[in-house]
Amino acid sequence: MHGPVATTKGEAIARAEEAAERADALRQRADWLTHAILILGVALFALPIWIVLMGSTHDVATISRGEVPLLPGPYAIENYVAAWTEGSARTTRVPVSAMMLNSFVMAILIAVGKIAISILSAYAVVFFSFPGRMLAFWAIFITLMLPVEVRIFPTFKVVSDLGMINTYAGLIVPLIASATATLLFRQFFLTIPDELVEAAKIDGAGPMRFFQDVVVPLSVTNMAALFVILFVYGWNQYLWPLLITTTGDVETIVIGIVRMIGSEADTDWHLVMATTVLALLPPVAVVILMQRWFVKGLVETEK
């Protein structure tokens, strides 16, 4: 009576173990494959950056010979000091430090300005009913279809007529309205329960109080995330600064790099590489800094 039962039970256990082993093996193989793909991806993205980083530590001759150095060279400090303080004297007058400052001011003001304007317009569109509300919303929505590149000539005409060429204002103001950010804030505001708005009304909070005491604190995470995106967007602006900066005074780093690469022959490649590395740093710093913020935000908010 017991015999056959025990056997079948034993068999079943053995079979289950076998299956478990097979599953483990399969899982290991899957792990291996996943890692291979990820490593390949990282290499694809990281290799150019690595080359730039290494290139910035060699002298101009090495790179001009057409070598692609994959190991650090001895000229790191000299190259970076030269780039930071003088820049590539052959093509621009402005040292990298000044261009970095221009880029930084532009990126910060664009990011902050975009957030400030879009959060206010989203607030108006979501929490107030006024005549033409939907019209306003659609007007904002439609500008999504008109990025700077599309409206560049009329914008340029307006800015130049206003005498804003070669000014920070000319660089920043035309880029500062953001339909995307407005829509993102709108989506977020729509998730704020009506009861919260009503509770605040009963507590006696007027629209500005509610904005400052409830809406802004609840939006901090979104603002941090947007700030990162918009800072990088501002930092990487190319076409508009290219048009609007005709002298070195407000030239941004991205434009600077392009102007450094004059003709193939007389480019200071070592300086270009060092400048590129320097230009990478602020966005990276912002991402790392803000990441701590919004990871914290993601963990802490909710309900």
Next chain:
Amino acid sequence: MATLELRGIRKSFGDVHVLHGIDLQVAEGEFIVIVGASGCGKSTLLRIVAGLETATEGRVLIGGVDVTRLEPKDRDIAMVFQNYALYPHMSVFDNMAYGLRIRGLPRAEIEQRVRRTAEMLGLGELLRRKPRELSGGQRQRVAMGRAIVREPKLFLFDEPLSNLDAKLRVQMRAEIKRLQRRLGVTSLYVTHDQVEAMTLGDRLVVMNGGRAEQVATPMEVWREPANMYVAGFIGAPAMNFLHGRLCSEGNAVDLRAGCAIALAAPPAGVKDAEVTVGIRPEHVRIVGNGTVGAIPLKVDLVEPLGAESLIHGILPSGEGLTVRASDCSPFAGTTLPVVLPAEHLHLFGEDGRRLRLAHARSATARVRAGA
């Protein structure tokens, strides 16, 4: 503390008429429960009192002052929402203090008031926490605390207990009642739970389709429902309704189920008419076989509830009848003789309104005298 008066409140959202003229007088310190099925306009009415919604027609008076056109913040009311609506980024303390800060109270007084209220609600230990670090019951208390700390003229509650589990709900129900007694603040409480309504309210407003069907004390509503809607809505399990015909003298009713019941007194002014006879399941009497005037009830389903059983059966007329019996638990398929005692019958005219019976009045009178 203040009185509240609603005069002919109507509300339409475009073409949708939600409230059709609500009148209500609330005395100082009274606890009024607004009860009704989902979608009957309870919340809308409460929001009109709060000032979150404007009435299409009618006036709202708080403490004798017409507040119809005032903003919520100028009405001196506090409201507890179903989902609590706590500020998620503020601590319990700040949640409770926010309204006081906006009113510009001195810091020391805010501190003192919040602490006192928190102690009263057993929240003393939790003041530093954020709402998400609280259980549902604790959040509910914070929402109550936020209302209490303001010391308003009027408390408004919109189904504040419906997100809690059954046990906690019973506990909080008692607590709300005690608090309201102690603070003596005039309160308006919306619920669709009739047990909450019966236990909490000094008076009930039973609403149906945007109308107040009856405004009376819980016992009055239960004992003398104004119409069939109220009769069917209040009381669980619901009242049985049977077809009947009032005889030509008006002093007896012929049930379609096959028996005549003599009434102690004819209903005023109605004779020889179709009526609906209502009887609560707990009032149907199960009698011995062969009792004169008994109706055979064919048992269809028996639901034991522990101390009692609910017996669902079919009368000879095909009408269903539910009986609540404490000492009888028959098998399905058997036949039980039942009697409908005349003193417990409710008669409703063809328009569904209650027909006043002479004995019903005297029954109430007796209870009042006894109380």
